[in-house]
Amino acid sequence: MDIVVCMKQVPDLVEELELNDEGTGLNRDYLKLVVNEFDDWALEQALLLKEQNGGTVTCLALDTPEVDTTLFTCLAKGADKAIKIEGDFVGGATSHQAAKLFAETIKTMPHDLILTGVQSVEDLDGQNAVLLATYLGIPHVSVVTGVAVNGKVATVRKEYAGGMLAEFEVDLPAVLGIQAAPQAPRYAPISKVRAMMKEKKINQVTPTDGQVDAGVRIRRLFKPESGRHAEMIEGDANAVAERVVGILKEKALVK
Amino acid sequence: MSNDIFVVVEQLKGKISDITFEMLGKGREMADALGGKLYAVLIGSQCAGLADELGKADGVLCVADVRLANFNPTAYKHALGELVRERAPRLLMIGNTSMGMDLAAGVSALLNIPLIAYCNNLRVEEGKIVATAQIYGGKLFADAEATGDQLVVSILAGSFSADAGKATGGAPVEEIKAPLSINGGAGVRFKQLIEPEAADVDITKQDILVSVGRGIQSADNLELVEELANALGGVLSSSRPIVDNGWLPKARQVGKSGATVKPKLYFAVGISGAPEHLEGMRDAGLIIAINSDPKAPIFDVAHYGIAADLFDVVPALTEKIKEAK
Ligand SMILES: Cc1cc2nc3c(=O)[nH]c(=O)nc-3n(C[C@H](O)[C@H](O)[C@H](O)COP(=O)(O)OP(=O)(O)OC[C@H]3O[C@@H](n4cnc5c(N)ncnc54)[C@H](O)[C@@H]3O)c2cc1C
Ligand SMILES: Nc1ncnc2c1ncn2[C@@H]1O[C@H](COP(=O)(O)O)[C@@H](O)[C@H]1O
Numbered sequence: 189m190d191i192v193v194c195m196k197q198v199p200d201l202v203e204e205l206e207l208n209d210e211g212t213g214l215n216r217d218y219l220k221l222v223v224n225e226f227d228d229w230a231l232e233q234a235l236l237l238k239e240q241n242g243g244t245v246t247c248l249a250l251d252t253p254e255v256d257t258t259l260f261t262c263l264a265k266g267a268d269k270a271i272k273i274e275g276d277f278v279g280g281a282t283s284h285q286a287a288k289l290f291a292e293t294i295k296t297m298p299h300d301l302i303l304t305g306v307q308s309v310e311d312l313d314g315q316n317a318v319l320l321a322t323y324l325g326i327p328h329v330s331v332v333t334g335v336a337v338n339g340k341v342a343t344v345r346k347e348y349a350g351g352m353l354a355e356f357e358v359d360l361p362a363v364l365g366i367q368a369a370p371q372a373p374r375y376a377p378i379s380k381v382r383a384m385m386k387e388k389k390i391n392q393v394t395p396t397d398g399q400v401d402a403g404v405r406i407r408r409l410f411k412p413e414s415g416r417h418a419e420m421i422e423g424d425a426n427a428v429a430e431r432v433v434g435i436l437k438e439k440a441l442v443k
Numbered sequence: 444m445s446n447d448i449f450v451v452v453e454q455l456k457g458k459i460s461d462i463t464f465e466m467l468g469k470g471r472e473m474a475d476a477l478g479g480k481l482y483a484v485l486i487g488s489q490c491a492g493l494a495d496e497l498g499k500a501d502g503v504l505c506v507a508d509v510r511l512a513n514f515n516p517t518a519y520k521h522a523l524g525e526l527v528r529e530r531a532p533r534l535l536m537i538g539n540t541s542m543g544m545d546l547a548a549g550v551s552a553l554l555n556i557p558l559i560a561y562c563n564n565l566r567v568e569e570g571k572i573v574a575t576a577q578i579y580g581g582k583l584f585a586d587a588e589a590t591g592d593q594l595v596v597s598i599l600a601g602s603f604s605a606d607a608g609k610a611t612g613g614a615p616v617e618e619i620k621a622p623l624s625i626n627g628g629a630g631v632r633f634k635q636l637i638e639p640e641a642a643d644v645d646i647t648k649q650d651i652l653v654s655v656g657r658g659i660q661s662a663d664n665l666e667l668v669e670e671l672a673n674a675l676g677g678v679l680s681s682s683r684p685i686v687d688n689g690w691l692p693k694a695r696q697v698g699k700s701g702a703t704v705k706p707k708l709y710f711a712v713g714i715s716g717a718p719e720h721l722e723g724m725r726d727a728g729l730i731i732a733i734n735s736d737p738k739a740p741i742f743d744v745a746h747y748g749i750a751a752d753l754f755d756v757v758p759a760l761t762e763k764i765k766e767a768k
Binding site: 199201202204205225229283284287306307309310311312313314315317318319321322323326327328329330331343345346347348349350351352353354355356357358359362365367368371372400401403404405406407408409410411412417418419420421425426428429430432433435436437439441442 | 455460513514515516517520540541542544545547548549551552553555557558559560561573576577578579580581582583584585586587588589590591597629630631632633634635636637638639640651675684687688689693694696699700701702703707708715729730731732736737738740742743744745746747748749750751755756758759760762763764767768
């Protein structure tokens with residue numbers, strides 16, 4: 189079974205997000221990018237499936253800044269191959285563009301199962317898994333928390349609200365948007381990532397057709413001017429604790 | 444293309460979800476502003492019954508087929524896609540829910556109609572539809588529009604009033620034959636619904652919840668927050684990553700894919716306040732948030748905020764509460 193995992197780099201939300209001069213996007217000059225957390229879960233699910241059923245795992249990513257480290261980390265965790273899609277993605281790519289490029293690339297390689305993270309913090313124009321599946325004309329299920337494969341069919345569990353699950357059978361090849369895997373993403377020590385950088389190579393591809401028509405234009409990106417912002421409690425830990433107890437007493441929440 | 448608006452009805456086990464009414468209320472406003480009609484699109488095994496609750500719409504377009512009895516990502520996508528292709532509405536509104544995620548992106552890619560996801564507001568400006576989307580974990584909002592005339596939006600739950608979308612009486616129903624493209628579920632077959640596992644405590648029934656998020660760093664540190672919960676006579680709950688890491692059972696999860704809670708007091712400790720978390724707790728009576736990032740979105744819904752290290756504040760608070768008793 190050949191499994192493909194799409195990896196995406198997204199802005200690190202721990203850092204301050206600065207806007208560009210036009211206020212229509214992020215200032216990407218010093219933007220710190222990290223792997224989309226759900227992609228790490230997708231990779232974990234892929235590696236678990238490979239351990240259970242055999243086969244290969246290939247990680248695929250757009251050529252965004254420092255994506256090599258991400259891809260070498262995939263290899264260090266146990267992926268067999270890493271592929272980088274060439275292009276100008278310095279300003280980021282829309283979900284539709286990325287999905288189209290992934291689709292064009294995946295068409296040219298063996299694929300039984302394609303896993304992506306369920307969403308990312310940057311999907312203004314929608315989630316990749318379903319866009320990708322639709323461009324490829326194959327089945328999809330998103331918000332998946334469990335996958336078992338038997339021959340050419342996967343049994344998957346999709347999460348609904350309130351902890352309810354729906355179980356589906358899916359004909360392969362298919363795309364699944366992964367929310368979580370049965371175990372937390374494994375860790376690759378830096379030494380192993382460095383070893384991969386010496387031993388292995390990242391393949392590069394340049395898809396010929398990455399055009400999409402479904403366009404969205406951002407008028408303005410802004411920090412929410414919330415109507416209801418918390419009253420901030422200042423001071424050292426003891427002062428803060430004192431004040432909170434006061435508030436709770438007033439509302440009869442501590443007796 | 445018309446100026447009509449389609450709202451996709453979401454239902455589970457024969458009950459229409461709140462998000463549907465939230466969208467119908469806003470959809471009504473948008474249809475009136477655009478001078479179009481508002482249609483509720485019902486996909487399922489039958490039209491009778493459910494359509495009676497959809498009176499806020501001018502009409503119900505019902506695709507009924509036994510093969511559509513349960514939600515199916517691909518079969519529903521084709522059923523909806525065919526209808527949208529034929530009727531060409533101006534705006535298609537879908538919940539940004541587990542089901543809606545498969546439909547919104549699916550129809551967008553199938554028909555090449557732009558999609559704006561995580562939408563929490565909509566307006567008409569000089570004839571154009573402008574959607575506000577909540578991105579970067581709620582840290583930024585985007586006002587965006589489609590480059591073409593048609594648009595698909597996926598709406599975050601809790602953005603609009605559900606009451607505004609409810610009406611007494613139904614709307615006229617037009618039955619539509621399911622397209623051939625749903626055959627065989629288009630590669631996906633529904634098997635069963637699995638109910639959540641029984642829990643030791645029901646967090647939806649508590650007066651006081653102390654919720655912990657990824658800021659806690661490790662399972663060992665949970666104890667610190669649990670002590671605060673105990674001192675308050677409350678119960679420990681959490682954001683999703685704590686559950687995904689296996690540190691707390693699923694039944695303790697607050698949010699979109701966990702429980703919706705409404706305690707008298709909700710402490711959010713080391714929780715950023717992503718839209719999916721806020722969905723589950725924004726209506727709590729008193730919300731107090733502790734987060735070292737003063738810009739964390741949790742402070743936009745909290746009543747009181749403490750921008751500090753939880754490892755300093757939580758022990759001090761636990762002590763003071765014990766003393767106060
Ligand atoms: C379909 C879907 C459904 C989802 N359902 C849910 C759901 O039901 N519930 C849910 O919660 N999430 C859900 N999520 C996940 C959601 O998108 C977020 O990833 C999640 O809520 C983040 O959890 P968090 O706030 O604990 O972690 P983070 O976003 O990582 O936030 C951690 C916070 O801790 C703060 N912090 C760090 N160190 C300290 C310190 N020492 N002291 C104080 N503060 C500190 C940081 O500033 C940060 O704000 C869902 C996602 C998807 C895609
Ligand atoms: N984590 C999982 N995700 C999806 N399917 C599963 C998972 N575990 C088991 N299955 C399948 O679901 C069916 C019921 O599994 P079980 O609940 O383990 O009895 C079996 O036919 C398995 O193939």
